[in-house]
Amino acid sequence: MLALERVVKEYGDAMRTRALDGVDLVLGRGELTALIGPSGSGKSTLLHLIGLLDRPTSGRVVLAGKDATDLNDRELTALRAHTLGFVFQFHHLLPAFTALENVMLPAWGDRGAPSRELRAAATEMLHAVGLGDRMHHRATALSGGQQQRVAIARALVHRPALVLADEPTGNLDTGSSDEVFGLMRRFNHELGTTILVVTHDPRIAEKCDRVIELLDGRIHAERTRSS
């Protein structure tokens, strides 16, 4: 599904800072993996590289069999649109749009015009996350937990192979946090979606199949739930 080979990411010109230092990582199909580590360890940088939002200084990122190293912006955008789903810590819904429109927007933006199928899929996803009765409400009219559920529906509506979740429960209370993670786990099982969750929450990490710990831009430790 995803392979990173000797990925290095440096920032700055005169004073170069190495955020990632030769990361090798393989994510298999259907895995639910937690990425943990202290602030500044390179988690967000790694997530942006896997999400094709940034390019590595060196090394390769292979996603769904495609080497993203030499793709141009248009090809990267298309690959993101078809292969990836994103869930952000602050959900990042578009406040001017309803829950349903927010769920439809990624695929709509990719294709240009919405189809009946897309609307049906978005409606189904919102029902699946328990927001069937709130789909026509503006994003701003929903609670934090509800907004994050809409974000999960948005990330999954086009059935991506890989969902990247950047601290999806970081801004939620325990109840909402469990609810949101429960949904991700459910879709991971039901749809076979590979999910990579960046989290500071050990409760969430321990519920994942695999935990990768990042420290100073390197993979410091790795364990699976069975081990």
Next chain:
Amino acid sequence: MRSFEWFVALRYLRDAKGQTVLILAAVAVGVSVIVFLSALIGGLQTSLIDKTLGSQPHITLRVPREAPRPLVEATATRAIARAIQESPQRLRSIDQWPEVVSAAERRAGVIAASPGITGAGFAVRADAKSPIVVRGVEPERFVQIIDVRKRLVAGSFQLEGGDVVIGSKLAANLGVGVGDKLRVSSSEGLEDVVTVRGVFSVGNQAVDETWLLISLRHAQALYALPAGVTAIEVKVADVFSAERFARELAEVTGLRADSWMTVNAELLAGLSAQSSSKGLIEFFVIVAVALGIASVLIVSVVQKSREIGILRAVGTPRRRILLVFLIQGGVLGLGGAIVGAGLGAMFAKLFEGLVRDPSGAPRFPIQLEPSLFASSIALATLVGLVSAVIPARRASRLDPATAIRGG
């Protein structure tokens, strides 16, 4: 359902209602100024040109001026001092004038050509004596050049035998009316008694005070030019092409050709200065409108940079983001222009109705043509689109990772 670009663009405009209404109002005010000014100045210019050309042909063809001829020529052995004295200009007929009339009429863009004799003279009635301009014309051809028939204030446009039609001020000066007789003497020393059949007023004092229209045949007799004409007057479809036609006709016929544009060079310079002032005002209005739209959209891009980053992150191509902002610019331009064009037309009509001269005619005639609305709306929409280019490019080039991180 709509395309992504239109849907997002319209939703963003709707979402920022206050900003949208303000910039629409600004565009509307700008466009209304342009429409109002154009209607007012266009109307004034048309009215001025109409008044000027109401008593003038577009082009007049005449025989070339007689050049002074040397009495003594210099030779190899004899140098001479020369004083050039202008030749007196005799009243001469145009050679082969029927062919010249036909040639002029055959040209595309020429509406009519009218041969005639123009000469000086006096009109006498009892003790009253007035200097006059005798215009011998073929009535049906002449009315196509200057529509005297439409400007009759008394009698009819009848020029048979000894009939004449005269200007209203000349009639007043001589104290004559329809049916009265006058004695006319020409500059050639010939005289005749004529009957006034009509009185006209073209609104030009010099014309109304001096013109006396008679039949061409009658004028030929008065000026001793049997079967001759001294001028051929031409009317063209596009009044501003008169100078070009004049040059062409001069070249083809070898005659002197004066267009109304040469004769009224000062008027044209005035109109041109007026148009330049209008253009300058419109330019600054357009710049203000463009800056308004651009600044609103730049603020919008800054406000929405995180959202744009999200859209880019989840797979929206750059060109769709670009289009979202271009559409907003175009819609602001178009919407404001439609409202502004209506407002401008309303103000112009109101102004026309308010300011009238003693006769009740509008002092500032307004010229509102569909092309003015179409061009103003098209211009404002284009300005909206162009103004949106920089914000749109900025939005489409936002780095999604930075936008999501930094907002």
